[in-house]
Amino acid sequence: MRIDVVTIFPAYLDPLREALLGRAVERGLLEIAVHDLRRWTHDVHQAVDDAPYGGGPGMVMRPQVWGEALDEVLPAGPQPARLVVPTPAGRPFTQTTARAWADEQRLVFACGRYEGIDERVLLDARARGIEVDEVSIGDYVLVGGEVAVLVMVEAVARLLPGVLGNPRSAAEDSFSDGLLEGPSYTRPETWRELAVPDVLRGGNHAAIARWRRDRALERTRDRRPDLLDALPPDALDAADRAV
């Protein structure tokens, strides 16, 4: 997978070169290119924004600059690519989204700032046959798209083959079965007079699986009842429903 990110703050994306993702790039499991949007300005001030038509607070990012940038970074043509635009007004980005995007050959992220990007940039991209996803990472307002891109790139990249040391981690993490993950423990057996639950030290794998499922159901019911409501009818068996 190749990931391109266009932004006026390229340094915001430096964390993509660190740790797990940095090692995945070094190992050639994915490519990441970050582009400074100001490269496509032609004025001495390198202006990327202007006042909004119709008035209102803040500024809007100019279509000309974005248009030239995306013409170069995301040329229309046979190679499929997806343009992702983070916005508070977007569809929710979820684990399901991450799984779907993990199958893409190319992802291009457009990081807006100010009050966002002129709508015609997205219209033009769609008119050129490019898939455009406007996505939100949560119901709160950030200052720009860069942090949202860090979140989404990490969520997608960890699903790529070879990126995680143990592929079971991605297969069994929260949301993989529609539930939140339950509590985890490691050594020592007792810490500050708090003991690891006996069942986890007992070696009975069926009992451990049951205990973990029960804790996941309890946690999901308590923190995210909406996820329980979204489960398919046959997702919970009688033992689950008794929790």
Ligand SMILES: N#Cc1ccccc1Cn1ccc2ccc(-c3cc(N)[nH]n3)cc21
């Ligand atoms: N757009 C916009 C906007 C609209 C109103 C007020 C402030 C902004 C700032 N902003 C500019 C770019 C941009 C990108 C993504 C987010 C974003 C995503 C999530 N999930 N929250 N916030 C915000 C962004």
